[in-house]
Amino acid sequence: MSTEQLIFERGAPGRRAATLPTLDIPEQPLDSLIPAAYLRAEPAPLPEVSEIEVVRHYTHLSQRNFGVDQGFYPLGSCTMKYNPKINEDMASLPGFARLHPLEHESMTQGALQLLYELEQYLAEISGMRRVTLQPAAGAHGEITGLMIIKAYHESRGEGHRNIVLIPDGAHGTNPASATLAGYTTVELRSDARGGVDVAHLEEVLAAHDGKIAALMMTNPNTLGLFDENIVEIARRVHEAGGQLYYDGANSNAILGITRAGDMGFDVVHFNLHKTCSTPHGGGGPGAGPVGVAEHLVPFLPGPLPAQTEDGYAWEDAGPLSIGRVRANCGNFLVLVRAYTYIRFNGPDGMRHVSESAVLNANYVMRALQADYDLPYDRECMHEFVFSANRQKKRGATALDIAKRLLDFGIHPPTIYFPLVVPEAMMIEPTETETRETLDTFIAVMRQIAQEAAERPELLLEAPHDTVVGRLDQTLAARKPDLRWHTQPVQTLA
Amino acid sequence: MSYVPNTAAEQQEMLRAVGVETIEDLLKPISPEVRLQRALALPKALPEPDLRRLMLRMSEENADLDHYASFLGAGSYEHIIPSVVPHLYKRSEFYTSYTPYQPEISQGMLQAIYEFQTMICQITGMDVANASMYDGSTAVVEAALLAVGPAGVGDVLVSRALDPQYRATLRTYAWARGFTYREIGLEDGATSLADLEAALTPQTKAVIIQQPNFFGVLEDGRAIERLTHKTSALYVVAITEPASLGVITAPGEYGADIVAGEGQSLGSPLGYGGPALGFFASRDQFVRRLPGRLVGKTVDDRGQEGYVLTLQTREQHIRRERATSNICTNQALLALATTIYLAALGKAGFRELGVQCLRKAHYAHDRIARIAGYRPLFTHPYFDEFAIATPLPPEQLNAALRERGIIGGYDLSADYPELGDAMLFAVTEARTREDIDALVEALEEIAGTANVN
Amino acid sequence: MANTDVPDDLKYADTHEWVRVQGDEATIGISEYAQDELGDVVYLDLPWDDAGQRELRIGDHFGDIESVKATSELFIPISGTLLRVNDALKAAPEQVNSDPYGAGWMLVVKLSDPAELAKLMDAAAYAKFLESEGH
Structure with missing residues (x-):
């Protein structure tokens, strides 16, 4: 039996862990300070546990969780690279961690300098003019970028441009962000080589003449393929009056090799939790800075860090700015980690990251292409997509292969995405894996391919060795149980 | 300096396994016209010890709350975090x-x-x-x-x-x-x-x-x-x-x-x-x-x-x-x-947290209200933050407080110009009576000195 | 293989809803094929409180149906006044899977334009439609 009790089910009435400071001021009755009507009648029914119970409980939970530090994590599109330990130490320095966001500029010169320099590094890496560090995540960056584009069109009297083009392989956040920015989306088909179908693009541009606000795109795209027609695509969209938005989710492939700006993009967002090694934290926090070309600078959210004669300062946004997209300056401690990473790697190191990521992906792809269907057989960039079609015919799906990988202590690839490939398995090894790890993965994937052909039931029953087996998603969604409820009979007092 | 584990020699072998000569062969889809034809203009790489020194120095350019008693809230609050x-x-x-x-x-x-x-x-x-x-x-x-x-x-x-x-x-x-x-x-x-x-x-x-x-x-x-x-x-x-x-x-x-x-x-x-x-x-x-x-x-x-x-x-x-x-x-x-x-504080600790913040804020409020020239702006009940009309522009007050190792309250005048010179003080359980008394003394002294001038 | 049970006594829309006409009333649900494509239905958003007071026009969006991994919009295949909604599906959405042509019914409307029935497919045409769509 390996169910872990909830923290609420542990402890006993009267137990507690943390202590508060000794109250060193005169005590007056609470209701003499504020009217009783504002006072909470009953304390929140939080757990009553001792410190050792807190420690054991959350340590046990950590042991029921799998991270990059435990093993290989080739989760496509998520760039699960090693998270350097020095990044964590730097983000914990009191001068960064114990800093109030509204402190006077004179008291935060180090933080402002870091933000100012990081903005410059990111502008250089992406080929953009300026960068806002406010957005908290990739999707937050997307809507920020689209709002900048919207403000730009409005400033030119072209607020009627209401269509955002999105390739069929796009991340789900792209269309969702477009809708929230008040846009209508039109999907672009992929061509036989996995890129944007330029003929279809032309048709769509003609059909919506004068209405195109932007094209959102990743390059390399979600198939891990670099779109060779990017210059042509950029030219056509610009000629139609649209702006080009670069979804930076796949930037790990191109650092120092090419830049969104060099490809013709006007706006780009970063996922620093992918490209710049800041940890994913079990789902977050991330950081999604947005860079823009010169003509879009006036629309950036403010304030922006600036260097003045007296040191560093916050510079208010101008009248054309879209305004704030969140409180304060962004996920600062994530930005500290990204800054540390860039300074550690330097220009050559950053390029070496991408080259090695591309090599590792091609190495795995070529080693396994005899065992799994490869729908687009050409050089991949930092990731690639297999289809489990062949295995499915024998009865084991991409999901079953994913679950079988768990038995080998390997995190599965992203499955069933992108939507354009049936039974998709999207594999991104990243640059921080050793050749031995890649070879082990290759051997395991070959073994699973063989099992799928000979003993598919082994896959259907997987995983065999995890603390829980496959969970009933249907039950979870039909009868949502989203919180623990106090059992009235349970109190011992 | 790199987190890439494989050596140049290993990467050569891997390239051979892929069936190409160089990394460049894999980058062919990226056409020369979009290639960056130079190295990125970033500072050169730093080994971990050098980097650590640099970052520590930069962090020390900031006034962290280990060195200042802060009465700044306005949406972000300092509370004690148990180890x-x-x-x-x-x-x-x-x-x-x-x-x-x-x-x-x-x-x-x-x-x-x-x-x-x-x-x-x-x-x-x-x-x-x-x-x-x-x-x-x-x-x-x-x-x-x-x-x-x-x-x-x-x-x-x-x-x-x-x-x-x-x-x-x-x-x-x-x-x-x-x-x-x-x-x-x-x-x-x-x-x-x-x-x-x-x-x-x-x-x-x-x-x-x-x-x-x-x-x-x-x-x-x-x-x-x-x-x-x-x-x-x-x-x-x-x-x-x-x-x-x-x-x-x-x-x-x-x-x-x-x-x-x-x-x-x-x-x-x-x-x-x-x-x-x-x-x-x-x-x-x-x-x-x-x-x-x-x-x-x-x-x-x-x-x-x-x-x-x-x-x-x-x-x-x-x-x-x-x-x-x-x-x-x-x-x-x-x-x-x-x-x-919340598990560490638990049912009793979380209530005590609220009570301490409330009590300390009221103690500070009442003491500040008694200083000549300082006046509470509102009459409603409050929790751990309160607005005070100040005898000097908050910017001037805060500058003087900083010299005394105190981070003062939030200057309300930019967001709410109709309130005149006004400051928002936050007092949580992290402030001691000593901190609060020092603030009160400083506020009195700064206003007094200014009056003399 | 996709399930393609298509009863003869119903009419079908190309958005996979079915219609059963009795007198001037029509019962509406989704086809066996549609439920099979969706997978286990976990939730329905139907106009639960609108019976007796809502006019639905052919093609109107009247609700949503969700499985674990998909969500689909439901469109009314024929115009009419909403008479009844199948409240049992609130607690037991799985009836759409287990009995799509019976207990899994969704709405009953009073037909406002019976001539519209001609726009719908009969069983043979729907079966052919499923085939031609490569279903």
């Missing part, structure tokens, strides 16, 4: 994991988030809570987006006592999405009921207040609820100082439909404003319209209890252009920190 909290949430099994899409190997994070959802419900008095949002400001935006629904239109009424940065964020999203943002005026530092009543129409989709509000003032949550629910509008209560929930009535008790706010107070470092922790809770009836991730309890194929991400059809990766929120990455690690923090 047990960072020791546990910084375990790398948690922080190096991705979103728990593979539940069999993510039970730890999933269960912690289920506990987080429960605790947020317990402290807010609501039925259901999600797995976190970016920060308080964007959580409030999500509440407005839920209220205006898929059509994205209607009026959202916002108290002028909502954090100015939150209001700025709401205005940005209202413009982009296409709903109408309208402000409700104030009376004696609280939301004007008369203004609210006059502004409510059948087009009103949401009424958003903050509790305690930006001035630390406790709003009459029930009176606002009665007015709001005379229409079909949703009643949204924003919380930026959740330590208040230890002792102040929970919004669930006075009829809130949605509680959205900032959880930084509960176990996360200030971090110059981020990463912060947005939380979002609602009544049961909105469960299938909530933004963000939700963890649910279920059973596995062996009959054991376990946890999964659930009700995912609400989310962008399934609903795509029909989604009402685009959030994907959230703030899971901070949600974990808050869960551990």
Whole structure:
């Protein structure tokens, strides 16, 4: 039996862990300070546990969780690279961690300098003019970028441009962000080589003449393929009056090799939790800075860090700015980690990251292409997509292969995405894996391919060795149980 | 310097295995016309010890709260974080994991988030809570987006006592999405009921207040609820100082439909404003319209209890252009920190936290109010923050306080020019009587010196 | 293989809803094929409280149906006044899977324009439609 009790089910009435400071001021009755009507009648029914119970409980939970530090994590599109330990130490320095966001500029010169320099590094890496560090995540960056584009069109009297083009392989956040920015989306088909179908693009541009606000795109795209027609695509969209938005989710492939700006993009967002090694934290926090070309600078959210004669300062946004997209300056401690990473790697190191990521992906792809269907057989960039079609015919799906990988202590690839490939398995090894790890993965994937052909039931029953087996998603969604409820009979007092 | 483990020789062998000569052969799809023909213009690489020295120096250019007694709040609050909290949430099994899409190997994070959802419900008095949002400001935006629904239109009424940065964020999203943002005026530092009543129409989709509000003032949550629910509008209560929930009535008790706010107070470092922790809770009836991730309890194929991400059809990766929120990455690690923090404080400790903040703030308030030239701006009850009319411009006062090792209150004059010279002081359990007395002495002295001049 | 049970006595829309006409009333649900494509239905958003007071026009969006991994919009295949909604599906959405042509019914409307029935497919045409769509 390996169910872990909830923290609420542990402890006993009267137990507690943390202590508060000794109250060193005169005590007056609470209701003499504020009217009783504002006072909470009953304390929140939080757990009553001792410190050792807190420690054991959350340590046990950590042991029921799998991270990059435990093993290989080739989760496509998520760039699960090693998270350097020095990044964590730097983000914990009191001068960064114990800093109030509204402190006077004179008291935060180090933080402002870091933000100012990081903005410059990111502008250089992406080929953009300026960068806002406010957005908290990739999707937050997307809507920020689209709002900048919207403000730009409005400033030119072209607020009627209401269509955002999105390739069929796009991340789900792209269309969702477009809708929230008040846009209508039109999907672009992929061509036989996995890129944007330029003929279809032309048709769509003609059909919506004068209405195109932007094209959102990743390059390399979600198939891990670099779109060779990017210059042509950029030219056509610009000629139609649209702006080009670069979804930076796949930037790990191109650092120092090419830049969104060099490809013709006007706006780009970063996922620093992918490209710049800041940890994913079990789902977050991330950081999604947005860079823009010169003509879009006036629309950036403010304030922006600036260097003045007296040191560093916050510079208010101008009248054309879209305004704030969140409180304060962004996920600062994530930005500290990204800054540390860039300074550690330097220009050559950053390029070496991408080259090695591309090599590792091609190495795995070529080693396994005899065992799994490869729908687009050409050089991949930092990731690639297999289809489990062949295995499915024998009865084991991409999901079953994913679950079988768990038995080998390997995190599965992203499955069933992108939507354009049936039974998709999207594999991104990243640059921080050793050749031995890649070879082990290759051997395991070959073994699973063989099992799928000979003993598919082994896959259907997987995983065999995890603390829980496959969970009933249907039950979870039909009868949502989203919180623990106090059992009235349970109190011992 | 590199985190790439494979040597140049190993990479050569790997290239041969791939069937090419050089890395360049793999980069062929990137045509020369888009290639960067030079090295990136970045500072040269630094080995770890050099980098550590550089970063330490930069961090020391900042006035951290280990060296200053701070009375600055205004949406971000210094509270004492017990050692047990960072020791546990910084375990790398948690922080190096991705979103728990593979539940069999993510039970730890999933269960912690289920506990987080429960605790947020317990402290807010609501039925259901999600797995976190970016920060308080964007959580409030999500509440407005839920209220205006898929059509994205209607009026959202916002108290002028909502954090100015939150209001700025709401205005940005209202413009982009296409709903109408309208402000409700104030009376004696609280939301004007008369203004609210006059502004409510059948087009009103949401009424958003903050509790305690930006001035630390406790709003009459029930009176606002009665007015709001005379229409079909949703009643949204924003919380930026959740330590208040230890002792102040929970919004669930006075009829809130949605509680959205900032959880930084509960176990996360200030971090110059981020990463912060947005939380979002609602009544049961909105469960299938909530933004963000939700963890649910279920059973596995062996009959054991376990946890999964659930009700995912609400989310962008399934609903795509029909989604009402685009959030994907959230703030899971901070949600974990808050869960551990609330477990460590527990039922009695969380109440004591609220009580201490309230008592210390009232002690400071009463002492400052007795200094000549300083006057409380409002008469309403307050929690751990209060506004004071000052005899000198706050900027001048704060500069003088800094010289004495004190970080003063928030200067209200830019956001609320109608208040004149006014400052917002926050006093939490982290301040000692000595800190407070030193502040009082300094305020008196600075004003006195200025009068002499 | 996709399930393609197509009863003879019903009419079908190309959005996979079926219609059963009895007198001037029509019962509406989704086809066996549609439920099979969706997978386990976990939730339905139907106009639960609108019976007796809502006019639906052919093609109107009247609700949503969700499985674990998909969500689909429901469109009314024929115009009419909403008479009844199948409240049992609130607690037991799985009836759409187990009995799509029976207990899984969703709405009953009073027909406002019976001539519209001619726009719908009969069983043979729908079966052919499923085939031609490569279903």
